[in-house]
Amino acid sequence: MTDKGEHHVVIVGGGFGGLEAARHLAAGPFRITVLDRRNHHLFQPLLYQAATASLALSEIAWPIRSLLSRHKNATTLLGAVGGVDAAGKSVLLEDGRRVAYDTLILATGARHAYFGHDEWEPHAPGLKTLEDATTIRRRILSAFEQAEWLTDADERRRLLTFAIIGAGPTGVELAGTIAELAHETLRRDFRNIDTREARVVLVEAGPCILAAFTEDLSAYAERALARLGVEVRTGHAVSQCSAEGIELGGEFLPAATILWAAGVAASPAAEWLGVPADRAGRVVVAPDLSVPGFADIFAIGDTAHVAMGEGRTVPGIAPAAKQEGRYVAGVIRARIEGKPAPGPFAYRNDGNLATIGKRAAIVDLGWIKLKGRLAWWTWGIAHVYFLIGLRNRLAVALSWLWIYSTGQRSARLITGANAENPERRPQ
Amino acid sequence: MTDKGEHHVVIVGGGFGGLEAARHLAAGPFRITVLDRRNHHLFQPLLYQAATASLALSEIAWPIRSLLSRHKNATTLLGAVGGVDAAGKSVLLEDGRRVAYDTLILATGARHAYFGHDEWEPHAPGLKTLEDATTIRRRILSAFEQAEWLTDADERRRLLTFAIIGAGPTGVELAGTIAELAHETLRRDFRNIDTREARVVLVEAGPCILAAFTEDLSAYAERALARLGVEVRTGHAVSQCSAEGIELGGEFLPAATILWAAGVAASPAAEWLGVPADRAGRVVVAPDLSVPGFADIFAIGDTAHVAMGEGRTVPGIAPAAKQEGRYVAGVIRARIEGKPAPGPFAYRNDGNLATIGKRAAIVDLGWIKLKGRLAWWTWGIAHVYFLIGLRNRLAVALSWLWIYSTGQRSARLITGANAENPERRPQ
Numbered sequence: 091m092t093d094k095g096e097h098h099v100v101i102v103g104g105g106f107g108g109l110e111a112a113r114h115l116a117a118g119p120f121r122i123t124v125l126d127r128r129n130h131h132l133f134q135p136l137l138y139q140a141a142t143a144s145l146a147l148s149e150i151a152w153p154i155r156s157l158l159s160r161h162k163n164a165t166t167l168l169g170a171v172g173g174v175d176a177a178g179k180s181v182l183l184e185d186g187r188r189v190a191y192d193t194l195i196l197a198t199g200a201r202h203a204y205f206g207h208d209e210w211e212p213h214a215p216g217l218k219t220l221e222d223a224t225t226i227r228r229r230i231l232s233a234f235e236q237a238e239w240l241t242d243a244d245e246r247r248r249l250l251t252f253a254i255i256g257a258g259p260t261g262v263e264l265a266g267t268i269a270e271l272a273h274e275t276l277r278r279d280f281r282n283i284d285t286r287e288a289r290v291v292l293v294e295a296g297p298c299i300l301a302a303f304t305e306d307l308s309a310y311a312e313r314a315l316a317r318l319g320v321e322v323r324t325g326h327a328v329s330q331c332s333a334e335g336i337e338l339g340g341e342f343l344p345a346a347t348i349l350w351a352a353g354v355a356a357s358p359a360a361e362w363l364g365v366p367a368d369r370a371g372r373v374v375v376a377p378d379l380s381v382p383g384f385a386d387i388f389a390i391g392d393t394a395h396v397a398m399g400e401g402r403t404v405p406g407i408a409p410a411a412k413q414e415g416r417y418v419a420g421v422i423r424a425r426i427e428g429k430p431a432p433g434p435f436a437y438r439n440d441g442n443l444a445t446i447g448k449r450a451a452i453v454d455l456g457w458i459k460l461k462g463r464l465a466w467w468t469w470g471i472a473h474v475y476f477l478i479g480l481r482n483r484l485a486v487a488l489s490w491l492w493i494y495s496t497g498q499r500s501a502r503l504i505t506g507a508n509a510e511n512p513e514r515r516p517q
Numbered sequence: 518m519t520d521k522g523e524h525h526v527v528i529v530g531g532g533f534g535g536l537e538a539a540r541h542l543a544a545g546p547f548r549i550t551v552l553d554r555r556n557h558h559l560f561q562p563l564l565y566q567a568a569t570a571s572l573a574l575s576e577i578a579w580p581i582r583s584l585l586s587r588h589k590n591a592t593t594l595l596g597a598v599g600g601v602d603a604a605g606k607s608v609l610l611e612d613g614r615r616v617a618y619d620t621l622i623l624a625t626g627a628r629h630a631y632f633g634h635d636e637w638e639p640h641a642p643g644l645k646t647l648e649d650a651t652t653i654r655r656r657i658l659s660a661f662e663q664a665e666w667l668t669d670a671d672e673r674r675r676l677l678t679f680a681i682i683g684a685g686p687t688g689v690e691l692a693g694t695i696a697e698l699a700h701e702t703l704r705r706d707f708r709n710i711d712t713r714e715a716r717v718v719l720v721e722a723g724p725c726i727l728a729a730f731t732e733d734l735s736a737y738a739e740r741a742l743a744r745l746g747v748e749v750r751t752g753h754a755v756s757q758c759s760a761e762g763i764e765l766g767g768e769f770l771p772a773a774t775i776l777w778a779a780g781v782a783a784s785p786a787a788e789w790l791g792v793p794a795d796r797a798g799r800v801v802v803a804p805d806l807s808v809p810g811f812a813d814i815f816a817i818g819d820t821a822h823v824a825m826g827e828g829r830t831v832p833g834i835a836p837a838a839k840q841e842g843r844y845v846a847g848v849i850r851a852r853i854e855g856k857p858a859p860g861p862f863a864y865r866n867d868g869n870l871a872t873i874g875k876r877a878a879i880v881d882l883g884w885i886k887l888k889g890r891l892a893w894w895t896w897g898i899a900h901v902y903f904l905i906g907l908r909n910r911l912a913v914a915l916s917w918l919w920i921y922s923t924g925q926r927s928a929r930l931i932t933g934a935n936a937e938n939p940e941r942r943p944q
Contacts, residue, residue, distance in 0.1 A: 129931040146573035148928035155706040165708040168662040235595040279582040281592040492908045501575035504556040
């Protein structure tokens with residue numbers, strides 16, 4: 091590996107925050123290494139569409155190294171980080187390798203959390219990676235396939251019940267799309283079942299869905315879900331998850347497919363450094379996003395707890411991570427170039443969007459609130475715009491126009507149950 | 518399941534032959550059930566493109582039930598067939614279920630065969646399913662990723678050596694595309710390795726590549742491969758395959774990525790019935806494609822050994838399977854409608870196409886032979902035309918035009934090593 095003596099910034103994680111930091115540092119006098127355990131940057135806001143057969147995996151993910159291709163001072167390395175040796179200024183990989191740094195940015199993201207019920211995970215997969223999306227897609231489609239065989243009405247009903255736990259944007263988007271899949275896309279393809287009999291139940295412990303939005307928009311989203319046939323159960327905490335179904339408020343709901351959209355926890359970066367974390371495992375950072383006690387280590391995105399005053403924190407969404415990545419690049423650059431440090435990080439809320447199926451959405455830009463079809467088009471255009479690369483924008487736009495006009499979804503593939511060691515007997 | 522008393526035709530396998538039979542029977546007085554262990558019909562001629570990051574999985578596969586959606590007398594069931602009870606006129610599923618038939622069509626396809634060396638399979642995966650394509654894509658891309666870490670020249674060279682065994686169309690197409698990936702697509706994305714130093718070695722035991730073509734076209738294809746930087750080794754049988762590399766003609770070639778394109782064997786349909794099979798495991802069928810001794814069972818496609826005279830058999834390619842499916846539908850229909858049986862099956866050779874990278878191809882239509890760019894465009898247009906559905910045609914055409922004009926491939930994702938049980942720690 092080349093070492094030309096420049097200041098070496100190591101960024102762990104090629105998500106929205108890490109990538110933005112790398113791009114902004116690349117213009118400066120730095121050598122940059124991005125380490126990630128996956129080879130791709132994932133456009134997580136659309137991951138639910140891959141999980142519900144609307145988009146192909148390759149339409150929402152892009153190799154990190156090709157995104158940094160034109161920055162000759164940026165190297166990408168595929169590897170799983172398992173710790174930090176802060177005294178030795180090195181990142182430790184799980185396979186024993188070390189990568190030395192001058193400055194370190196931890197942008198390691200979050201995973202789903204089961205609030206002390208890790209035993210629920212096999213029954214209620216969450217949605218964070220492309221593999222998660224493949225798993226969820228396989229479970230949803232397989233439930234219909236199995237139901238097509240059955241004559242037992244109770245078991246058929248259980249197979250055609252989909253419970254989604256957590257009514258944030260991901261839960262609402264999953265519920266809306268599964269309802270459309272059942273009521274529209276799959277309707278004519280089965281002979282023994284009526285897919286429109288499928289029940290989609292969205293369970294939320296809090297008092298309303300999409301709590302980040304105003305009461306008015308949240309209520310609209312709930313009505314839009316009801317129009318799609320989704321049963322919304324707010325104020326119900328799930329007390330049990332099993333292969334048979336879920337238990338909520340003393341009631342047992344038989345459901346073959348349970349999806350988890352209820353909570354996330356940060357990666358173990360705080361443990362690596364032995365620094366204080368909040369309840370979600372996020373590193374409580376200083377106003378300049380550095381880790382207290384480690385001037386040359388920063389934490390951004392879902393890894394960081396960034397206070398906004400009044401007990402609030404910066405939300406764990408892509409625009410926030412990007413702003414933090416850009417800000418930290420500026421802090422590091424000012425240090426190296428001997429300029430005054432920028433003021434503390436200030437989060438700018440650019441708005442909040444959520445979609446409910448293919449015809450409704452809610453948009454809150456602060457100065458304007460939208461709902462319905464216009465909001466849906468705003469949502470769609472914004473997401474196509476934020477996708478990386480013209481080719482992906484064209485492909486996703488084509489996919490969406492196709493779904494919008496025909497109701498057909500092209501990625502209805504059941505794959506991967508034995509991806510590394512597939513059963514080889516053909517048929 | 519409804520049983521309206523019509524004649525029930527069960528088709529095992531939703532590949533080219535099975536699907537074509539189902540579609541042609543659907544117009545007649547039949548009830549049709551298609552059984553497949555996968556939910557999708559796969560456009561196998563382009564599977565190598567999914568394996569080499571050029572196309573998304575969902576661009577070359579389509580749910581069988583949606584392809585038969587408009588035929589209300591056709592049911593699709595997802596299930597793994599493990600035998601036939603010919604006396605009881607039932608298909609036996611691996612999970613113990615039975616499906617009764619009046620007439621049975623076995624269109625169960627082929628899998629790769631290692632000529633008595635099944636122990637080579639983990640080191641040299643073949644290409645028959647979407648999961649195979651994901652595995653091969655992961656291995657190819659991971660080899661470059663691992664090489665980027667290394668300073669040891671020998672190990673780096675081994676990681677950047679790709680051995681493809683078998684120079685039929687699949688082997689040639691894999692070799693040409695991997696060479697383009699290394700020499701063009703990935704060229705600017707790595708910092709520590711020069712991907713153009715990758716070696717792509719195509720090994721063939723026979724005297725020439727693409728033996729199904731004329732000597733002239735085969736020689737042209739070999740020159741086109743050489744221009745792409747592929748080393749062609751004809752007349753070399755592989756005597757050993759391991760995690761370290763391959764042995765051919767006493768020489769050991771260290772190679773981290775070995776791909777198997779050397780041979781196929783039919784599914785065990787002949788064993789299910791206890792009837793004679795050829796060396797490749799195919800059922801030796803009667804001139805009307807029925808299985809000798811079982812007037813109500815037919816075998817088509819890669820499951821069937823169909824003699825053409827002079828010791829030759831109908832080739833195991835998609836157009837042949839489709840012709841056989843159509844023919845068998847006609848035979849069954851004539852029987853039920855009391856019409857005279859059609860004459861024996863006669864294979865019509867519509868031509869032979871193979872492509873070498875993104876600029877050369879060879880086409881032999883009998884009355885005309887093409888090579889070079891014109892052949893490539895003929896190949897591309899023919900394959901887009903044969904894809905199912907306007908949406909897939911548009912998507913694949915877009916992908917190809919993009920690769921053709923930019924050299925970039927959009928599906929460069931490493932996924933699925935632990936698809937069912939992914940490591941959940943993010944980064």
